[in-house]
Amino acid sequence: MILNDQIWRSLTGEGVRLPHALLFAGPAGVGKRELAEALAARLLCETPRGAHEPACGRCPSCVMMANGQHPDFRLVQPEADSAAEEGENQGEAEKKKASRQIRIQQIRELEDFFHVGGHRGGARVCVIDPAEAMNPIVANSLLKILEEPSPSFYFIMISHRWRNLLPTLLSRSRRVMFGPQPLEQSRRWLEEQKLAGEAKWLPFFGHAPLQLFDAVRSGRLKALEKLVNDLERPVEPLALAARWEGLVKEGAGLSIEDLVVTVQKWLHDLGMCRVGHAPRYFDRNAIAPLAQKTTLPALVRAQQQIAQLRAWANHPLNPRLFLEDLCVRAFKPLNS
Ligand SMILES: [Zn+2]
Numbered sequence: 001m002i003l004n005d006q007i008w009r010s011l012t013g014e015g016v017r018l019p020h021a022l023l024f025a026g027p028a029g030v031g032k033r034e035l036a037e038a039l040a041a042r043l044l045c046e047t048p049r050g051a052h053e054p055a056c057g058r059c060p061s062c063v064m065m066a067n068g069q070h071p072d073f074r075l076v077q078p079e080a081d082s083a084a085e086e087g088e089n090q091g092e093a094e095k096k097k098a099s100r101q102i103r104i105q106q107i108r109e110l111e112d113f114f115h116v117g118g119h120r121g122g123a124r125v126c127v128i129d130p131a132e133a134m135n136p137i138v139a140n141s142l143l144k145i146l147e148e149p150s151p152s153f154y155f156i157m158i159s160h161r162w163r164n165l166l167p168t169l170l171s172r173s174r175r176v177m178f179g180p181q182p183l184e185q186s187r188r189w190l191e192e193q194k195l196a197g198e199a200k201w202l203p204f205f206g207h208a209p210l211q212l213f214d215a216v217r218s219g220r221l222k223a224l225e226k227l228v229n230d231l232e233r234p235v236e237p238l239a240l241a242a243r244w245e246g247l248v249k250e251g252a253g254l255s256i257e258d259l260v261v262t263v264q265k266w267l268h269d270l271g272m273c274r275v276g277h278a279p280r281y282f283d284r285n286a287i288a289p290l291a292q293k294t295t296l297p298a299l300v301r302a303q304q305q306i307a308q309l310r311a312w313a314n315h316p317l318n319p320r321l322f323l324e325d326l327c328v329r330a331f332k333p334l335n336s
Helices: 005-011 032-044 060-066 079-086 092-097 104-115 136-147 167-171 183-192 196-201 209-218 220-232 237-249 256-274 284-291 296-310 319-335
Strands: 021-025 073-076 124-128 153-159 174-177
Touching: 005 032, 021 032, 032 060, 032 124, 032 153, 073 104, 104 124, 104 136, 136 167, 183 196, 183 209, 196 209, 209 220, 220 237, 220 256, 220 284, 237 256, 237 319, 256 284, 256 296, 256 319, 296 319
Parallel strands: 021 153, 021 174, 073 124, 124 153
Antiparallel strands: none
């Protein structure tokens, strides 16, 4: 099955003419990249396709797509993401050096791709992921290409923060909005990935099933499970800080920023319960008794303090002290 079925149907209907440039906008992990790749495969597929049908998966073009070697397809992304997707054969030092930005050279190479005719006489497709990884100079050089309309050339830009994009980029593309996935659809999709048992985590990941999928695959979910357990049964803050430092060092991919974000979600839910609303990320049965021990002003104060801490989460001078600070502030509302 394909997530975002409604969007797929709207883009692949009978007689639908796709624009030169599409912008897939919405939160991370809801399936924008997957849909872009499925659409690219359909556009390049050499077997005639009916309305809503995905690529055939068997023709020479589909085989080349599956092997990542289609001459009429380009994926433009920051080097750091390519390195992460290619896996473990790189040292940590090299991964750190890889850029998180799309470089101007990558767009110049696109110009050649754009001006030389297609290899297989059909469509050519370029996916840019994410568009916000282009600084204004790079985005402007892409705009020059976007301004030259060319039949059978398609750009699909992906953006988790589309409001930060240049207005000119927005005005030259048709925006398609993606949102959190409906629970039933996510559940069926997880079943297909043999992850039905993890569906209870969907609220925690903001109903972005691919974020959940990545967390399972990377092993990060196991560490998050321990973290959530600690929040639901809090003990002494300094002891927790030591445990959490251990979780980060375990190397399961859990960062200090993940810890801060999880604490923020937890405080948010305590606040919701305190005013009689349903929690958004955590299990109500676990959160509600804790919420009873807090006051709203104490929760708001803790939220403000932790929002400030978050700015330092990527590079704390002393991780242990940072985590002690985080835990003390996070659990203070429980003793108010
Ligand atoms: Zn095909």
